[in-house]
Amino acid sequence: MAFTKDDFKNKIEEIQKESWYKQPLGFGIARVDRGQLNKDKILQATFPVVNWKENYGSAAVFLNALKEAGIEVDTSKSEFVCSVSDAFLTSCIETFRPYIPEAKGQDHKNVQIVSKLASLPIDTGFTEDDYKVVFIFEDETVQSVEAAYLKLYALSSGKAALRSLNLNGIFGTLHNCAWVGNKPVELDWLRENEISLKLTGKYPEITMVDKFPRFLSHIIPADNVRILETSKVRFGAQLAGGTTVMPGAAYINFNAGTEGAVMVEGRISSSAKVGAGSDVGGGASILGVLSGTDGVPVTIGENTLLGANSCTGTAIGDGCILDAGVTILPGTKITLSEKAVEALKEINPGKEISTSMKGSDFQGVNGVHFRVNSTTGQTIAMRSTREVKLNADLH
Amino acid sequence: MAFTKDDFKNKIEEIQKESWYKQPLGFGIARVDRGQLNKDKILQATFPVVNWKENYGSAAVFLNALKEAGIEVDTSKSEFVCSVSDAFLTSCIETFRPYIPEAKGQDHKNVQIVSKLASLPIDTGFTEDDYKVVFIFEDETVQSVEAAYLKLYALSSGKAALRSLNLNGIFGTLHNCAWVGNKPVELDWLRENEISLKLTGKYPEITMVDKFPRFLSHIIPADNVRILETSKVRFGAQLAGGTTVMPGAAYINFNAGTEGAVMVEGRISSSAKVGAGSDVGGGASILGVLSGTDGVPVTIGENTLLGANSCTGTAIGDGCILDAGVTILPGTKITLSEKAVEALKEINPGKEISTSMKGSDFQGVNGVHFRVNSTTGQTIAMRSTREVKLNADLH
Amino acid sequence: MAFTKDDFKNKIEEIQKESWYKQPLGFGIARVDRGQLNKDKILQATFPVVNWKENYGSAAVFLNALKEAGIEVDTSKSEFVCSVSDAFLTSCIETFRPYIPEAKGQDHKNVQIVSKLASLPIDTGFTEDDYKVVFIFEDETVQSVEAAYLKLYALSSGKAALRSLNLNGIFGTLHNCAWVGNKPVELDWLRENEISLKLTGKYPEITMVDKFPRFLSHIIPADNVRILETSKVRFGAQLAGGTTVMPGAAYINFNAGTEGAVMVEGRISSSAKVGAGSDVGGGASILGVLSGTDGVPVTIGENTLLGANSCTGTAIGDGCILDAGVTILPGTKITLSEKAVEALKEINPGKEISTSMKGSDFQGVNGVHFRVNSTTGQTIAMRSTREVKLNADLH
Known part of the structure; x- marks a missing residue:
């Protein structure tokens, strides 16, 4: 049978x-x-x-x-x-x-x-x-x-x-715990046993207190993914192959991550995502939907560089550059020269581009270089003339 | 008897x-x-x-x-x-x-x-x-x-x-040690035993070298406190119930911390403290008294938002907002419109408010929104019209 | 015999x-x-x-x-x-x-x-x-x-x-591994054993996935060095005696580091180095040569303060100050008053100093204070009047 x-x-x-x-x-x-x-x-x-x-x-x-x-x-x-x-x-x-x-x-x-x-x-x-x-x-x-x-x-x-x-x-569903390695421990259990554990030298090494575990406690990443510190990626994040997460100011929250090889030295907050070939510079912040923003998820395009300590609160297209230290929020007023308008229109046919735009107007606009003019303090946008390319050795 | x-x-x-x-x-x-x-x-x-x-x-x-x-x-x-x-x-x-x-x-x-x-x-x-x-x-x-x-x-x-x-x-009193889990180890002991430990595969995993241990090695936090990475809170810090410390650029030094539920994604340097309901954005820096400042401890009020990558070197009141990337040091010159002066005077009776103020003049002034005008580069202050509210799910 | x-x-x-x-x-x-x-x-x-x-x-x-x-x-x-x-x-x-x-x-x-x-x-x-x-x-x-x-x-x-x-x-030579304490583990081994390890509660605590180990897994630092979190210093970095590395946004990559006592609360990217007595403020970024820059290694002089969330992409001299939040890239246009030019020439004999300079022109120029004028948004340089001095207790 x-x-x-x-x-x-x-x-x-x-x-x-x-x-x-x-x-x-x-x-x-x-x-x-x-x-x-x-x-x-x-x-x-x-x-x-x-x-x-x-x-x-x-x-x-x-x-x-x-x-x-x-x-x-x-x-x-x-x-x-x-x-x-x-x-x-x-x-x-x-x-x-x-x-x-x-x-x-x-x-x-x-x-x-x-x-x-x-x-x-x-x-x-x-x-x-x-x-x-x-x-x-x-x-x-x-x-x-x-x-x-x-x-x-x-x-x-x-x-x-x-x-x-x-x-x-x-x-509401997950419980806040102390984590000893991959193992969750009730805070109340620690309280009940604190005297005994401490006096006998057996108080555990607690690596965090949270509701979520860490990504690496549950997921084996692709061979070409690097996460230089486990705390930097929460469980529920998604990292495409070739993504590198550095241990400085980087952090990727749950329901956030990368859609291709990305260098991550900054924060990808909950619900934000970053396209292939992009570089989230040291300390760069991509705002999320959980705290202090208007709740619209931010998408960063492909081959885009968010410079060190830049801050992005609105969607950015492909092949863009935010200079180090530049902040682009939805309401940020950005000035463009006539020449910049023409150059950006050329590669973004059908998009509305003018000499005065807000951050949120740049959704889907590619090839933009955002800067602050250091002689006038004006936040400006122009046609980006530099290709963003990740170091092939690193991804 | x-x-x-x-x-x-x-x-x-x-x-x-x-x-x-x-x-x-x-x-x-x-x-x-x-x-x-x-x-x-x-x-x-x-x-x-x-x-x-x-x-x-x-x-x-x-x-x-x-x-x-x-x-x-x-x-x-x-x-x-x-x-x-x-x-x-x-x-x-x-x-x-x-x-x-x-x-x-x-x-x-x-x-x-x-x-x-x-x-x-x-x-x-x-x-x-x-x-x-x-x-x-x-x-x-x-x-x-x-x-x-x-x-x-x-x-x-x-x-x-x-x-x-x-x-x-x-x-001067505490000794600098290597820490293996919760256990401090003399650097000299490592030196004496380095050859033997390394050849036999027993060299310990050292998580830090410091005089102070970590907060979580000694303290069981309140049930609604989250510390997503133990290294982010030094022993001697104080975290009120409802405080969440994220693992990106956050750090809370000893003799610093929170006085109520606070979202912490930035740095609270030694002697700084933050009021209930406030949000220290990703990479935001609250300067301390140990390095590179004038030694006056900084207090942040309640329900105040320090935007991502902002920097605060002076006291900030309740219900204030620093936009992402804004820096307010004691000597920063801040410009206010006549309208802003009136609006701020209304909710801050008795406070001296004028069209040109320094950062340190804002001590005890509530409801201020600090921004940089992106068309002029001018650092400005106005009446904040947005309520800062922590996400109840997270605190 | x-x-x-x-x-x-x-x-x-x-x-x-x-x-x-x-x-x-x-x-x-x-x-x-x-x-x-x-x-x-x-x-x-x-x-x-x-x-x-x-x-x-x-x-x-x-x-x-x-x-x-x-x-x-x-x-x-x-x-x-x-x-x-x-x-x-x-x-x-x-x-x-x-x-x-x-x-x-x-x-x-x-x-x-x-x-x-x-x-x-x-x-x-x-x-x-x-x-x-x-x-x-x-x-x-x-x-x-x-x-x-x-x-x-x-x-x-x-x-x-x-x-x-x-x-x-x-x-190309080093292999990407999961690290369990000091021990590297093949990702393929984890894949082969995932079912068994997870069902029996023996899945290891992975602290990182990388090609390089951590500095503290191989090196015993000098007695007066502090590294508050091991992930913050990659193997191949160099830390001179008296260096303190804080656990917020700090990071020191391989082939980068300090040449004397330095307070490190920011990023020292690959190939960058910092002179004795300097202070890399919280979240400050010193750009490196591996990602997103023009490939010229950056050197920071002695007794120089890089303020919180500042960003440096070009060489900075001795006794300089970058205010918090200031960005100096090689191409940043910087304005100097006649008085500032005179004062800087006096302490930098033979150097070309003028009222309009680029960031890269400041190589080897000492005693410069870089600021953004908060009433005009202009990035300016002047003679620094404040001595940068590390806190003797901390280094």
Whole structure:
């Protein structure tokens, strides 16, 4: 009674036709960290693999296995989270059987995970309740820590585009913790044990206190990505291949990042994104939507240089330069010479360009060089005559 | 022969009436880290609890126990430090007896500490000399590492106000060390063992070289405080509840900090403080008194926004905005329109406001919006028309 | 048959006269870290001691020992790397014999290293192939990881001057790794083991992903150097005694650094250097040669203050001040009053100083105060009237 790959496909089709079945946006199996005092508090969910708009066969296997294990999956809600039971694993393995021999390396990772879980030695210290199967059916307000992490994984792995996900509710869902390496620790647990830990020299080295973990605690970047300090990239950020993040003033928040090779020595605030070949100079600030701005996400084009200590609060096009120290906010009044207007019109056909513009008027205008005239203090824009090119050695 | 809480109170009163008794400003019991080569060098003092202008009963118990243990406590000096002996602990426990049953959780922490110390197993690796009882009687120049730490604890725990303590002598007292996690290591010890450690792959991961430890190595922050990278807050800083410290260009030095919920993405230099509801933008610099300034501490008011990469070298009032990139030093000449003067006078009755002011003239002036006119380069001030409000999700 | 110090000297002279002998620029013995998957990939080389234009006696001993161990050393190439064999160690020890009794502490470190290696217990987990003897004969393009590290050690230990070494090829030679403490890990190894590591809670704490390690993983700084966060100084940087590196926006890249006591709260980019007594203010940027500039290395003179969030892209002299927020690029037009021209000429005899200068004209001009006139927006230069002096407590 062999079960072949064809049988597998037939079975998946069957499952997908069932009335209760609903195709998820994303799903995966996670190991969770729980509170030291409050075991019901999920502090972190670690996914070895996330599936986002893909691998629907595995989704069907997982959903069917839950059903077979006697779990009622409510696919009418936006998300579903459930402990991984032996019955669930057994059912998954049964269905995945024809793929198990080839589930190695980068192939069939969902199969690898259930195989690995089924074969974990008893003494790992983890129980069934420490593993969760997680589904997101609709991109609604975040309801659970596990779904919050699944969305952040989708962003940081590059499977979901920046700004494409509904992250409402995420601050309310995640718990503020002390982090000891990759491990979240309740602040109350520290309070309860402070005297004993301190007197015996066992007080832990806390690297941060936050709701979000760090990008590098969950994501293995592309080979040509460099992050010179882990704290500089929050989980939920997205870094395209070739991106380098320096350790000075740089920072990339969640739901922000790069869309190609970018040198990052400044801040890319939440919801901001930077195009391929661009250079965010030392201390340059790209404003975000969380604090102190008008809430419009900022996009920086390709091959654009934001000079050291510049500040950008509005969209900037391709092939632009902001000189070091220059600030362009949406309302900044910028003066252009007649010659500059002509030169910019030539390469930006159809764009409205005039001798007096505001920062926000430059959306989609390419090849602009923004400067402050150091003899008059006037902020000016002109046709950029220098090509911005990243150092090929570094990206 | 019961010893009741009333007996305890009577005993404390007796002690406090004795001629040698002096009420301390602060006191506590610390575990100390000593030099690896020079055991006489105290590198760090870790207090599970500090008492600052409080818990005088415990102070009396400790002082009396020292006396009973045969130690002569010189209360005429500004500070007193002494090893914790078995005799001292026995006496403390004897006196604390009526409180021992209820010394749990957040109650009677001084009692908990002596109980814990008395019951430490023999094989902890620590000896009597690794625990110190520390008193500060007068706020004078710092004389010992233990007293330096006690003062820094008083600041970082919020028990002493920022700028309220005499920290003279602190740089001379503390030793520069390599830090391996929370543990200080003498640079000379590294030098002596460099060859062996490196050849055997045991050279430690050194996270910093400094005289001061990090805030998070000693202090458990309030539940709604976030510090996204431990190096960003030096021990001796003070963070009020709701403060968030981001990992880009932020930094808070000792004897500096926040007085309410504040978003910190910039630098709060030594002696500077920031009021509730304010936002220190990415890369914003609040100048301090240690380097390159005229030594007047800077205070930032409430609900004030210091824009990204702005720089502030003088006091700023409540409800003010510095645009991104704006620099206001004490001598900066700032121009106001007649309309701006009127509008600012209206909400700042009694303040001298005119069409030409210097940065330092704005002390105590509220509701000011500082900008650079991008068509003239002129630094101007006007009535701020925008309310600065922190994102409630983040604080 | 004693072998005395005189015998040693005679033997060295003999070796140095041999036709195959060539005096190296630098040499040393390193322990190497290899790839977890690809054992042929050298990820890091840790030298307990590096020799740079010094200790030629030890060089002769090492080269001779290699020859005696049957290794053919090709001294015609720019560098040579070879595993440390028992035969090599035996020969070294034989020749070093008269120095072995006094090889302790800071004396005869090359002798200490071979003694230590010869006496390592068998169960260290390391083999002969984990130790390499490394020579650089000519300062050519870097060919091997070991030689790359030797050059970076020469810079960071202060044995070779900043900008004095040929570092071409270094980015191509070093491998991008995840770093777990001081240990480099292949990203591919993480990928291969991600599922297992994450499910069992053993995924490592990765502190960075980069080709270069951190300065403090290899170098023990002078007693009066402070580095408040290890990520802020890349290996290959050079910090003179008295330098303090703060944890806000500071960063010092490889082949960059300080030539005396300097306060560093800003960025010293690759190839930039700063003279004694200077202060690089919070967020100040000194541009480098790797990204977004014209490739001329920037030198900052002595006792010069670069104000907070200032930006410098050209050489600045001694005793200068850049006000907070001021940007001086090579092409920045700077206006001087007649009075300022006279005052600057007086202290800079022979220098061309006029009422209209560019940033790059100020190379070698001392005592200049750069400001932006806040009533006109004009960038101006004048005679500095304030002495820049570091706080003696801090350096």
